[in-house]
Every structure is written in C-alpha cells, then in structure tokens.
Amino acid sequence: MLDVKKIKEDFLIFQRKIKGNNLIYLDSAATTQKPIQVIEAISNYYRNNNANVHRGAYTLSEESTMMYENARQSAAKFINAKSSESIVFTRNATEGINLVANAWGLEYFKADDEILLTQMEHHSNLIPWQLVAKKTGAKLKFIYLDRNGELDLSNLENLINEKTKFVSLVHISNSLGTINPVRDIIKHAHNYNIPVMIDATQSVPHTFVDVQELDCDFLVFSGHKMLGPTGIGVLYGKEELLDKMPPFMGGGEMINEVHLDWADYRSIPWKFEAGTPNIAGAIGLSAAIEYINSIGKENIEQHGKRLTQFAIEELEKIDGIEIYGPKFNRGPLVAFNIKNIHPHDVSTILDEYGVAVRAGHHCTQPVMQWLNVPATVRASFYVYNSFEDVEVLIKGLKKTKEVFAGVY
Amino acid sequence: MLDVKKIKEDFLIFQRKIKGNNLIYLDSAATTQKPIQVIEAISNYYRNNNANVHRGAYTLSEESTMMYENARQSAAKFINAKSSESIVFTRNATEGINLVANAWGLEYFKADDEILLTQMEHHSNLIPWQLVAKKTGAKLKFIYLDRNGELDLSNLENLINEKTKFVSLVHISNSLGTINPVRDIIKHAHNYNIPVMIDATQSVPHTFVDVQELDCDFLVFSGHKMLGPTGIGVLYGKEELLDKMPPFMGGGEMINEVHLDWADYRSIPWKFEAGTPNIAGAIGLSAAIEYINSIGKENIEQHGKRLTQFAIEELEKIDGIEIYGPKFNRGPLVAFNIKNIHPHDVSTILDEYGVAVRAGHHCTQPVMQWLNVPATVRASFYVYNSFEDVEVLIKGLKKTKEVFAGVY
Amino acid sequence: MSIEDLYSEIVLEHYKEPHNVGEIQSPEIFAKGFNESCGDDIKIFARVKDNKIEDIKFLGKGCAISQSSASMMTDLLKGKSINEVKEFIKAFNKKITGEENFPEDSDEWFELSALKGVIKFPIRVKCASLAWHTLAQGIRDYENKLIRRNNEQL
Amino acid sequence: MSIEDLYSEIVLEHYKEPHNVGEIQSPEIFAKGFNESCGDDIKIFARVKDNKIEDIKFLGKGCAISQSSASMMTDLLKGKSINEVKEFIKAFNKKITGEENFPEDSDEWFELSALKGVIKFPIRVKCASLAWHTLAQGIRDYENKLIRRNNEQL
Numbered sequence A, B: 001m002l003d004v005k006k007i008k009e010d011f012l013i014f015q016r017k018i019k020g021n022n023l024i025y026l027d028s029a030a031t032t033q034k035p036i037q038v039i040e041a042i043s044n045y046y047r048n049n050n051a052n053v054h055r056g057a058y059t060l061s062e063e064s065t066m067m068y069e070n071a072r073q074s075a076a077k078f079i080n081a082k083s084s085e086s087i088v089f090t091r092n093a094t095e096g097i098n099l100v101a102n103a104w105g106l107e108y109f110k111a112d113d114e115i116l117l118t119q120m121e122h123h124s125n126l127i128p129w130q131l132v133a134k135k136t137g138a139k140l141k142f143i144y145l146d147r148n149g150e151l152d153l154s155n156l157e158n159l160i161n162e163k164t165k166f167v168s169l170v171h172i173s174n175s176l177g178t179i180n181p182v183r184d185i186i187k188h189a190h191n192y193n194i195p196v197m198i199d200a201t202q203s204v205p206h207t208f209v210d211v212q213e214l215d216c217d218f219l220v221f222s223g224h225k226m227l228g229p230t231g232i233g234v235l236y237g238k239e240e241l242l243d244k245m246p247p248f249m250g251g252g253e254m255i256n257e258v259h260l261d262w263a264d265y266r267s268i269p270w271k272f273e274a275g276t277p278n279i280a281g282a283i284g285l286s287a288a289i290e291y292i293n294s295i296g297k298e299n300i301e302q303h304g305k306r307l308t309q310f311a312i313e314e315l316e317k318i319d320g321i322e323i324y325g326p327k328f329n330r331g332p333l334v335a336f337n338i339k340n341i342h343p344h345d346v347s348t349i350l351d352e353y354g355v356a357v358r359a360g361h362h363c364t365q366p367v368m369q370w371l372n373v374p375a376t377v378r379a380s381f382y383v384y385n386s387f388e389d390v391e392v393l394i395k396g397l398k399k400t401k402e403v404f405a406g407v408y
Numbered sequence C, D: 001m002s003i004e005d006l007y008s009e010i011v012l013e014h015y016k017e018p019h020n021v022g023e024i025q026s027p028e029i030f031a032k033g034f035n036e037s038c039g040d041d042i043k044i045f046a047r048v049k050d051n052k053i054e055d056i057k058f059l060g061k062g063c064a065i066s067q068s069s070a071s072m073m074t075d076l077l078k079g080k081s082i083n084e085v086k087e088f089i090k091a092f093n094k095k096i097t098g099e100e101n102f103p104e105d106s107d108e109w110f111e112l113s114a115l116k117g118v119i120k121f122p123i124r125v126k127c128a129s130l131a132w133h134t135l136a137q138g139i140r141d142y143e144n145k146l147i148r149r150n151n152e153q154l
C-alpha cells in the first residue's frame, strides 16, 4: 500500500484551494503533478550547473553534459534498454512517433505498403501515419475494437501480411483503459520481420515496461505524464534500426563534419537531437525516475488498480452512469458518462468541488465515434490519489445529477 | 549603464566557485545563465497551476492554458508581431528552421529551384536545407564572405533571381559577430516575391528586433540564449504564409476533427504544435522577456557593445593574438586565437581561473574552413558581465601564454 | 456565485427541449461551427426572404450552455433583418464576455440574461458564443456570395 | 594539481615538435579519427612487415594533449608486434581513464606518464586517447582485411 498522505506532501500543489476546496486531481493521464524533488532538480541545475552541452571544455559545460548524459542512462535503465545509445530525447511522445514515421517511414515505405495501427490510437499515433501515408502512398490498416473495447485479434493473420511494413500501437489506451497484448502482437509481426513501435505513454508511468523482454523495435513515452517536466520525452529504438535511419531534423549537435554542400552525421542517439536539447527537462525527468523508483513500480501499479476498481464499483452504484472500456484488467483510469448530461457540464460542476477531471474526446476521436458519444468524462489516477479522492468525485457526480434533476 | 553588480545578484550561479575562483561566464552565445525570476516562474507554475493545456474545463487547466497563451502574446509583443497567431512555440531555433524547411520547402520547392543561404550560417541554418535540397532536387546557393568577414553583396543581383525560391540567413553571426544588413536583403528578395527567413538567435537577446519593420517572412530564436529555460524557442511567421503550410508533425492538440482515414487541422499557430507543448518552458520564456524588458533592450545593446569594444582593445595589446570578424559594428562576442596554442588548451587553462569561454567551431565549420583554422576561442557577453570579467579573461590569456612559453 | 447561477432554470429548460432544432433544405445561410476546446460542433441553417431571417434552425450535440444558447438565439433572431441580426450578435458578444452588462429591463434580453452566469466561467464563454460566432460566419459567407453575384451581373 | 601538471615539459616539447608527423604511401594500416567534442581530427598511417609495425606516422591538427599523445605513441609503438601494440593500447586506455596507475619505474612508460595530469581533466581524456582509439580502429580494419583475404584464398 502506498502512503498517499506522505506522498501528497511532496506535491505542493495540493496545498492550493480550488474554489475553497482541496484540489482533487484526477487528470494524471493528461499530465501528472510534480513532486518537489523534480522541481528542485530543475532549479538546482539552473542555479549551479547551467551551460550548454557537448561542446565546452570548461567545468560547467562538463557538468551539464555529464548530467544530461546521466539522465539518458537513467531513462535507459528505467525501461531496461540495452544501452543508452538507444535513447533519443524528444519533446514528448508525439515527437518520438513523428520522428520514426518520418525518418523510418519516408525512407522505407512505398506505395501500397501497409501500416498497421489500431482503432484506439491516440491522435499522436494516428496523424503522423496519415501524413506519411499521404506522402508515400502507403495505406493505413487498423485492428478494430470488439464489444468490450479490446482489440479484435481474430483477424490478425490477415492484417499482418507481406504488404505490412510497420506496426504501431498503444500499450494502454488513454480513453478506454484497455491493456493491449503487445507482446503477442510483436511476436507475430516479427515472424514477418515487421518492426513494431509501442506507444507506452500511459504504461511506462504505471507498470514496469521492459523493452528487451517485449522485444519492441521502438517505444515512446512522455516525461510530463510520469511526474517529470513538460518538454521532454523519450524515443527508444533498437540500435541497429536507429542506425539505419536518416536524421529527422538537422542542425547543431547532431553532426561531425560540415561543409557547405555536405555533412557527416554523428552517431546515434545524437544524430536525432538537433540543436540545443531540453537539458533541464532531461535532468527533471531523471529526478522523476528516481522518485518513481523510490516508491516502486509494483506498488504504483497495485495502487492504480485498487483505486480504479473502487471507482468503478462506486460509479456503478449511481443510476444512469455508463462506464466505457473493459471490465477487468485495465489501466488506472475510468471513462464514463451520465445520461443526458454533457461531460463538459459534469466537469464544470465537479470543478466547484475542487475535482479536476477531463471532459472531451481525449485525443481519441475514433474511439468516441466507436462509442457513439461526442465526449466522455475521464478520471485517471496516480500515486498522490487516495480512496477519499474517489469519494469526493462520487459526491460531486451526485450533486451534478441534482443540478440537472429536471433534465435527467 | 547597467548596474551589473545588482543584476548579478539575480543569477545565483555566480555564488558558485569554479576551482576556487569566482565564475566568469563568457559563453552566453551558447546559452545564457538564468535569473531567479525565471527559475521561480517555472517552479511556481509547477507548484500552483500545473495542468495540461487547451482541453480541460477545470480551474487548473484554464489557468495553465491562459498562462501558456499569455506567454505566446508576450513573445509576439517582444518582436512586435502583428498577432500572437503568428508565434509558434518550438524546442529551439533549430526546430523552427527545420519546421519551415520541411513544411514550406517540401511543399513548394522543385528540382533546380535555388535556396540562398550564406557562408556564415550556423549548422542549424545549413543542414536542414541540405536535407530538403536532397529530397527536392533544389540547389543551395551561398552569399560568400569578404575579407572582413562580412557578406559580399556585390553579386546579389545574380544570386537572387527567378530560380531563387527561398532566402534564409543569420542576423548576427555567432562565430564572427558580423551584423548582416538583413533589411536590405529582405527588400531585395521581396522584389522577386521570395520569402526570407531570419535566424535571429543571436540578435533577439541583444537588440530590438521588429518583425514588421524588417518585413521578414519567418524568424526564429531560442529561449535559452535570452535568459529563458532550455527546450523552448519561437518561430515567427507571417500569418498568410503559415496558413499556406501543411503541418510539420501530427498528433494531439493540433487537430479539429479526426477520423481513421482523414483529419482536419486546427488553425495556426496550433496546427504546428503537435502533442503536449513545453508549457513550463513557455512560461519561463515569458518571465525572461519580462526581465529583459525591465533592463531595457537599448541598455543591453549598449552594454554589449562597450564590453566587446573593451575586450577587443585589450586583446589587441596581447602579442600573437589574432581576432576574427569585422572591426566595427559587431555583436557582443569576440572570437580569436593565440598563435600556436590550440583553443581547447586555452579554454582548459582559463577554466582554472573560473573563466568559461567556448573553444571550438561554434557549429559553423564552413566559417572555420574560411578562416583556415580548426577552431577558435570565443568570449561572448550578456547583462551579467562586467569590465572586470574581461580583465580576468585577459589575465588568464597572459597566463596561458606563460604556460606555453616554450612553444610560443 | 454558485453553480445554480450557471445552470439556471431557463438554461436547463432550453437544454432539455431546445427550440428550432432541425435542418432547412437549401438554406440561404449555412455555417458549421466547432469548439476547439471541447470538440463540440454545430450547424446553423437560415432561410432569408426580403433581407429578413424568415426561418432559422440548428443541429449539433453539445453541452447545456451551448445548446440553450443556440435555442434562445434562434428564437430571438427569427423575423429580424440581417442588419438587426448583425447588431444583435455584436451586442451579445459584448455581454457574454463581460464587456457590457446584460440589460436589466429589456424583454428581448430577458431570457438570454439567464446566460449571465457564464461570465464567471471564462472557459465556458466559448460554449455560449459558439452558435453566435457560427451564425456570424454564415452571414459573412452569404453577403460575400451576394456581392460576387452582383459583380457578375455587372 | 595545477595546470602545469597537465601541460608538463614533456607534453609541451612533443607539442612543439611532434615526432613522426607525415604520411606513409600505401600503408598497411590507416585510420581517421574524430573527436566529437572539439572537432579535431587525426590520420594514422602504419607500415607492417612480418607482423611488426615497421613505421608509423600521423597527421592532424589538435591540442597539446592530443598532439603530444600521438607523438609519444608513435615513438613507442614503432618496432612492436601487432599483438604487443594491441596490448599496449589496452593498457594505455586503462591508465588514462584512471582505472590503473601509470607504472612508476618503467622506462617504457616514463614519457607517457607525463599525460598523468589528464586524468584530473575528464573532458580532456578524449584528447589524450584520440590517437590510440584511431590506431585501434586501423588495426581492426587491417586484421579484418587479412581474414577476408585468407578466406578468399581458401
């Protein structure tokens, strides 16, 4: 069990009042709050070690280079990557996916090649492929959802075939909570030598993701969804695949020898990091990893499961609530709607109680189309959430129903 | 005159000792130090307002959206852009250039079109165009340097012609200090309806840059070189040009309507900001702008000019020092070499005195080739530098010569 | 300021049974609107005769604020001249953003002032004004079309 | 630890007049090295006869540390067998990174131990080892070529 009360003390934002109430933050799937340890790691870097990396011969520059590269090592260790050379720092998960879609896709896709995605992808794992498909003539194929909001894999034998050149899919859905059997899908794709990218944005913060065990070829996640700062994310790629990719962006830091008419690029991962990187961001991410490790991934996973289960049980007691996504074995979030009340209105009323939930399509409009709703309310949990938080949510939902009593 | 002593108090890093000495930081052209006001703006955001932007209906999300969009407005005002819709937040200047090279270049360049750059571009304004030229068959042309390290514009009539489809050049050179007559070049290019991008990375921190007065079509700069955090930069573009560009990256936040097979993009500037942005970075940048405004751009410019002039005068007194770049009217930096001593060795010895200078090619290898040196030493100045800082530099250089006395 | 001021009886009644919902075949005025911040959309149709809004309807899914606002708007603007409508939209925008007060003793504004509570919820202003912005866009398109047609006839 | 320990007399003498600077025509061993952190480069040439380094030269611009290290390295390795050279490179790498101490009373290591000061300047270790890494690469290429040639003759 997590000592949530103690953990909450590290997050100073919970000292704030929202319209006179305690903040009940249930939108961690969008972005998490930051512990003081992360905030201070960033401040301390700026106060003591700030300099540009990789090219200075003076003390500060040496220190900041070391801190930046140590952050890369700690990110590598966090997902059990073989080497830190397979870790590229990006702005966020989205940039990691765009990097691969461009640097791999534009290089290796031809007309009528197939890219396999799923119906539950976040826009970040859909639009980049639409753009690349348009440029190369490749076609998008989809694994569709079954009635439970899980992937319908009955047709996988047909979906993955000689035409398939790439598979990219989400590990844990941010709108349904579904946990996908990515390991099986990777195995299957590898039978055809097809590289697979995993969007682990919602899984890495909550569960131990081991890239060697999964044997995924690429994997992305965002720092800001795991207690880290905004503006930093990670692209993991197998070294031999990253080596085979041309650079995505050009500029300083990513080159060896430059002439007006040609240039020789640096080795991976630096080849993919053009310009001054988000140094403080990487250092903040590394502090977040340390914080997560100090709590323990297993504890975090258990805690998320318990809260989610409790929330679902309590929600089910309320009349007129529809819950979306699989019943069992799901990520630490729950999406739902109250009959006849728009999610936006639910969110506004909950805010009066200090409860922050997301109302919207959660950047997964195809899932909304599938659910046949314009939007949903989503409550998502992390280490600082308690069972009382869920109780306040439930109270707020009951109040919402009262406000809309005439309509309901 | 700047009250440097008072300013220095805002920069806590100067309380540090480097090998027992006060830190004399002369590498601001690589990245500047950060005042406490910027560091606290970031901390305060995480402590009080942190949430994802644009899609939440609760208080924190509303606050963070407002702070993020206010930062956009303050960036717009800082360069006198007509509207904040013409401001795209990027990771750094490099990403801004890559964005335009890709979204404009891949869309509008054909084989044998010409892209005009200069011989003094930072790698960040060279490699992206090399990559686009390779993809489109367009050709790179260059304005070369004259003996003084200034652009040789005698041939401009020939260099800008019907084949020219884009001009991109640096405002102030980071390796020579040259200030280019960008306004004249823009006017000339506009006679042929050719869009011009200005790399203002070294000018925006030091001098008032007015995009409307320059009439440039695009302009980029980096937050970390103007007291702001790492991981945030600005691309300015005229609205009508940004409108005509397809998105660079795809993902969340940049779309309206999404289906599995098509998507409708948001309006500018959000169309170009895929995924969760560096929210804290934008807020930190906005605090940096406030700090700069409180000192006053004119004062900063004057201060930089005085320090540079003083440094050049003192350097000239040392036997065997060669100074590079124009004699007069230059940016706040000076590059030089001591005869027979490698810049790397100079930098190591200066570090013993707490003096941080850059030794290297400053991401402008073509300039090094032109100077016919492998590298140079560069001292660059900002608001926290004093005349005494220059004196310590000079003392360190004299000591360097002593160490190498036998060689020299 | 409590949540009941935002969700007043009038707002909720319009939300429950919005007026003027539906399509108009080959309308003179048509526009689609989109609320970027929540993903809701709306379509507005209007029939123009003798420079007057003869009929006006809307379609779309949305929250209580946007639905009731569209419902009241269509009620109110029916029968007005294009110029009156344009003025009214301007006036509404000023009131909903708090730039001007809602008039206290105007019959015309009586129902609409039920939206007053929105002013205290800046993020919901977009919901309240979605229908109005969309109609304004439709009128602009309509007038541009008229101008083009006139030019072609010259 | 002062700066004079880094720039010792021996280092500066080798920097002033480096030994074995030049090219070797059609060398058995050749490699180019590049120091990513400062942009310096080096070329190493060696003539091999009877599995021994008969001659070795280098070309390149660089700092006092990298130049003197290359100068001393070429002095020392001339005449050694390929295997001895490989062992020596390994030993040097361990010493320059501080993993092992420089031997106190070895004639062979006497000059090289002038580079001892580098250990305290981690960022300069790359300068000191550039020539050594480059030669190691050249030897790997050379041995691979031999293996390929042998295979072809089989």
Ligand SMILES: Cc1ncc(COP(=O)(O)O)c(C=O)c1O
Residues within 6 Å of the ligand: A252, A274, A275, A276, A277, B029, B030, B092, B093, B094, B095, B122, B124, B125, B170, B172, B173, B174, B199, B201, B202, B222, B363
């Ligand atoms: C003139 C110029 N352009 C572009 C850049 C690239 O800036 P960044 O690394 O922040 O993208 C620099 C920074 O070194 C520069 O000096």
Ligand SMILES: Cc1ncc(COP(=O)(O)O)c(C=O)c1O
Residues within 6 Å of the ligand: A029, A030, A092, A093, A094, A095, A122, A124, A125, A170, A172, A173, A174, A199, A201, A202, A222, A363, B252, B274, B275, B276, B277
């Ligand atoms: C499953 C999933 N993928 C990708 C993303 C995109 O993350 P970011 O906006 O940090 O790039 C998100 C975040 O909402 C997500 O939940």
